[in-house]
Amino acid sequence: MALRSYWRFVLVTWNFMPLLLRWLRDRRRYVLFGPSRSITSEERRDRAQQLLDSLLTLGPTFIKFGQILSTRPDVLPPEYIEVLTQLQDKVPPAPWPEAKAVIEDDIGPIEATFDDFDTDPISGASLGQVYRATVDGEEVAVKVRRPGIEELVEADLTAIKWALPLLLYFVDDARAFSLENFADEFAVTIREEMDYGRERDMLVEIRQYYEDDPKIRMPPVVDTHSSDRVLTMEYIPGTKITDISELDAQGIDRTEIAERLTRTYLEMITEHGVYHADPHPGNLAVQSDGTIVFYDFGMSGRVDQFLQEKIIEFYIAVANREVDEILDVLVEMGTLSPDADRQTMAEVMELAIQDARGEEIETWRVQEILNRVEGTIYEFPFRLPENLALVMRVATVVEGVCVTLDPDFDFIEVASDFLTERGYREESIQKILSETGDDLVAATRSSLKIPPKLDRALNRVERESLVVQAEVRDDEGVIDQLAGRIVLGLLVAAGIPTTALLYVESAFPAVWGAVGLTAVAGLWLIRSFTRRKGIRTAPGVADQYFDERQRHRESQESGDD
Incomplete structure (x- = not known):
């Protein structure tokens, strides 16, 4: 090794x-x-x-x-x-003899454990490959971990x-x-992801929530033919979810499919706390009656209660177009730094939301909003929690699939309706009213305490005994830089007349020394004004974004002309 x-x-x-x-x-x-x-x-x-x-x-x-x-x-x-x-x-599938060895080591001889086995894989990936087979007269899909992986x-x-x-x-x-x-x-x-025993457990857990839903199917596991390296499931055929021509030929309502897919993922994330995390088109299919089929639970995730609440608050804030609320939630989730320039971030977010709104239809694209936020995340030294990164990816991929099904699909409208139906938006309003009531009580108490405190402060001012303590924070070292510029400026200011006086006195060795020292101080002073290090601020990100947005609009206008 x-x-x-x-x-x-x-x-x-x-x-x-x-x-x-x-x-x-x-x-x-x-x-x-x-x-x-x-x-x-x-x-x-x-x-x-x-x-x-x-x-x-x-x-x-x-x-x-x-x-x-x-x-x-x-x-x-x-x-x-x-x-x-x-x-x-x-990637190219592993040779059948190697895959066969894995199956027989874990499950038993192919001929004894399967009625029939097709040795040509129906799909291959970096960590495993899938075969079709028959067990007790039922078609199954056998997922085998790549030999030697x-x-x-x-x-x-x-x-x-x-x-x-x-x-x-x-x-x-x-x-x-x-x-x-x-x-x-x-x-x-x-x-x-290499542990098929974990994938089995996640599939069983997620599937239990949708066993009674006739429009959602997830393959049941065949436990007798499964192990940590082999996962056998019922084979469920279907049309690839982005095969638009075939879906239309079957008379399937694509808008309805997009809405159901969105609601299912929202339900997984905000209510069940466990979700299928790889919703690319190859892992989603649609049957002739409109049933959505989910495949491959190797990538699946969990969401704790705190993150569930914050995701709900995020969607509510986006639906209500509350930029400050969006920023608050992103900070609480750990996506944005609490020390970020609030005004700059608000401007970036407002412009991102404006760009995300369609020209002809009132629709917001979550992917466009998140893309703008993601760009800002990189420009600022922010850190993205792992579980949140996976949720963000799921949201953007699901929306991409839905927009493929229906170009006019409004993800935020569907999410807003879902949250309203489940009572989350009403709970949010009640929470705001409760917090507002608490703020009013606190403000009333403070208003009663302020006059006596103000009177005591004025008495101390009148007696000239008021002391003010102030602490200056200079994380960027700007004060030290300014102090250095002042010292250099004084050296240059003193060096020029000194050099002139020595020149008049014909003290030439000293003249050249004074000229050299003055020139060095002057060049160092000029360099301190030209270099950018130490005075870099966040609004530069917003300026860059504004410039890119302006160039984008100009290119669109020139195209229209």
Whole structure:
């Protein structure tokens, strides 16, 4: 294992080194020295494509690594997220004799345990592949973990652990923290996804909530033919949910399918606290009667009660178009830093919501809102909790599927109706009224206490015994920088007449010394005004966003002309 880990480490380093060198040159133009370089959005997109190619070259573990990385806007810029979301979990299937060995080791001889078994896989992925078979006259789908994948994954995880310190050298402290957390979370996630016993338990738990729903189907597990490496389920056929022509040919109402899919996911996340976390079109199908079928529960997640409440509050705030409430919820969930520039974030959010509204239909796109927030998450050193990252990904993927089914689909309207029907919006109003009542009581009490306190303060002012203590916070070191500029300015101001006086006195050795000292102080003073370090502020993000938005509008207007 150690030798394989060393070899994988060499391969990982070899594949990522060109990209790492480009990142290093971004920080130091001449690698070891020089100013940082500004990178355009197009350059970032090219590098993201290079990263995607490297992940594909390195194989199954890194394909999964890239897929999960695409859910983390706190780790990568938006351009990388956009490119990595295209990463498909498809690799050539393992040879049948190797897969057969896994099945027979865990379940028993193929001929004795299955009535019939089709040795051509119907789907293949990085961690497993699926076959069709028959058990007791019933068609089943047999999901088999890829032979030898455990050793490869463990070697790759070790290689990632060794490579991480090298990678952290190329990023700032905030991103380093997010990357270390992400690496730990990835190790847990991929081990969970390889554990088909866990997938079985999650499928059984989620399925129990929909056993009585005739329009939702999830395959029951065949326990006698399942293990930690083999998962056998009932085979449920259906039309791929994005196969529009076939759905239309069957006379299926696509808008109704989109609404039911949205409501199902909202119900999973906000009420059951456990959900199917991989809703891409390959894992969703529709039967001829409009029943939605869910496949592959390898990626599934849990939502604790706190996060459930915050997600509900987020959707209510978006539905009510309350920007301040949206920001409050994002801060409470840990998506946005409490120290972020509130005014800047409000402006970004307001513009994101305006852009998310359709021109011809009153519809908001959650994906567009979250994309704007995600872009801001990267620009600011924010951290995105793992479970929330998965929920955000689910929301955007589900909406993408729904918009494919119905281009005029209004995700927020459906979510708003769902929350209203379940009484969440009414509870929110009651909560606001309760909090308002508490605030009024507190304000009344304060108003009764203020006059005596004000009277005592005025008496102390009159007796000239009032002492005011103030603490100045300077996290950016601006005061020290200003003090340094003042000292340099004084040196330059004193150096010029001193140099002139020495010149008049013909003290030439001293003249050249004074000229040199004055020139050095002057150049250092000029440099302190031109360099940006230490006076960088958050509103620059908003300015960049405003500029991009203005260019987008101008391009649209020129296109219309």
